[in-house]
Amino acid sequence: MVQEVNPLPTHAERLKAISGAVFFEMERKKSELREAGRSVIDLGIGSPDQTPARHVHSALHAAIDDPGAYGYPRTQGTPGFRQAAAHFLSARYQVDVDSDTEVLTLLGAQDGLAHLALAVADPGDIVLVPDPGYPIYEVSVRLAGATPYPVPLREDEAWLPDLQAIPEDIARRAKLLILNYPNNPTTAMAPVSVFDDAIAFAKRYDLWVLHDAAYIELTFDSTDSAAGPAPSFLARPGAKDVGIEMHSLSKTFHFAGPRLAFAAGNAELLRALTVIKSNIDYGVFTPIQSAGIAALRDHHGAIAAARALYLQRRDAFLAPLIRAGWAIPVPQATMFVWAKVPTTEDSRAFADRLLRQTGIACVPGIGFGRSGEGYVRFSLVRAAVELNEAATRITAVL
Numbered sequence: 031m032v033q034e035v036n037p038l039p040t041h042a043e044r045l046k047a048i049s050g051a052v053f054f055e056m057e058r059k060k061s062e063l064r065e066a067g068r069s070v071i072d073l074g075i076g077s078p079d080q081t082p083a084r085h086v087h088s089a090l091h092a093a094i095d096d097p098g099a100y101g102y103p104r105t106q107g108t109p110g111f112r113q114a115a116a117h118f119l120s121a122r123y124q125v126d127v128d129s130d131t132e133v134l135t136l137l138g139a140q141d142g143l144a145h146l147a148l149a150v151a152d153p154g155d156i157v158l159v160p161d162p163g164y165p166i167y168e169v170s171v172r173l174a175g176a177t178p179y180p181v182p183l184r185e186d187e188a189w190l191p192d193l194q195a196i197p198e199d200i201a202r203r204a205k206l207l208i209l210n211y212p213n214n215p216t217t218a219m220a221p222v223s224v225f226d227d228a229i230a231f232a233k234r235y236d237l238w239v240l241h242d243a244a245y246i247e248l249t250f251d252s253t254d255s256a257a258g259p260a261p262s263f264l265a266r267p268g269a270k271d272v273g274i275e276m277h278s279l280s281k282t283f284h285f286a287g288p289r290l291a292f293a294a295g296n297a298e299l300l301r302a303l304t305v306i307k308s309n310i311d312y313g314v315f316t317p318i319q320s321a322g323i324a325a326l327r328d329h330h331g332a333i334a335a336a337r338a339l340y341l342q343r344r345d346a347f348l349a350p351l352i353r354a355g356w357a358i359p360v361p362q363a364t365m366f367v368w369a370k371v372p373t374t375e376d377s378r379a380f381a382d383r384l385l386r387q388t389g390i391a392c393v394p395g396i397g398f399g400r401s402g403e404g405y406v407r408f409s410l411v412r413a414a415v416e417l418n419e420a421a422t423r424i425t426a427v428l
């Protein structure tokens with residue numbers, strides 16, 4: 031449970047900069063409503079509600095029965111998991127990596143995202159973060175004592191970064207550029223030119239690139255779920271010279287709780303992240319890595335099922351809203367709906383009123399950064415019928 035941090039004198043200054051006020055506020059309001067006996071449909075947090083595939087569950091179960099599994103694992107991850115990750119990258123995106131030096135196991139992508147800035151940025155250095163963006167990007171930079179520089183994403187630019195607009199002196203001080211496509215919260219997909227531009231930019235200004243590929247497999251075309259994955263940054267020429275990509279098992283394989291992901295790409299950058307992590311954690315519990323091997327090796331059914339699931343949910347949720355005249359672009363990827371606030375209220379006021387009047391919780395766009403203002407994000411983490419019911423309730427208060 032998220033807890034509000036009291037500004038006690040024993041707390042460090044940096045806590046103030048990472049308080050996550052918008053999220054605390056929404057959590058508090060949801061609890062208040064629940065305590066008052068109201069039913070709340072929580073489309074705020076993005077926690078997957080499904081269970082992993084049968085064969086993944088079985089692999090976990092078998093590995094847990096192995097008495098040899100209970101020592102400390104190692105930070106880098108088991109050779110078996112790293113090989114499965116390398117094989118997955120090759121099979122899905124035609125990306126070739128050395129599983130020994132170019133793959134690092136993570137305790138969820140969050141682990142890698144939280145710790146990478148510590149490995150590349152000192153106080154005074156800048157990290158370029160997408161705005162709106164997944165909150166840990168900015169928080170990780172502040173925890174490292176470095177300075178986040180928000181790169182605005184705008185609807186009229188298809189939510190893609192304009193790297194040319196970054197001032198020269200900022201670009202020179204920057205040590206890292208963070209990208210995330212398909213994007214949370216905007217659901218935008220990137221053409222490969224975005225990655226190519228980022229690689230050229232990184233070479234010009236001598237900085238690293240991190241691509242967060244958490245939703246690379248949750249793609250749809252407008253009518254069915256047979257679309258291919260979104261493009262991989264690592265598949266672009268020169269990508270491995272300048273960066274890494276993080277792949278999470280949480281969303282694609284409904285494997286959020288066990289905490290498993292991997293980073294792949296530039297060996298030097300991965301080594302730096304490994305140095306940080308080896309001082310902090312001792313790796314992922316090996317039975318979880320065994321289950322991850324099963325998920326990555328036998329992935330076709332799970333990926334097709336996850337796409338079909340979120341496609342059906344997307345349509346069930348959007349239909350009543352679009353019919354009621356709320357012009358929401360149909361997402362082509364992710365498990366979210368990103369919608370422009372349909373009234374003159376700001377995103378917080380609208381989300382508040384929605385919660386009070388309908389019991390449906392969403393995240394105000396301002397929670398993802400200043401450029402998120404004017405929008406709200408709904409997570410498709412309920413069954414299609416419930417989402418359809420939620421959307422119908424919403425239409426009553428538009």
Ligand SMILES: *Cc1c(COP(=O)(O)O)cnc(C)c1O
Nearest residue numbers: 138139140164214244278280291
């Ligand atoms: C959910 C999410 C993650 C976190 O993934 P874990 O592997 O569960 O830590 C990372 N990035 C984005 C954009 C996400 O939405």
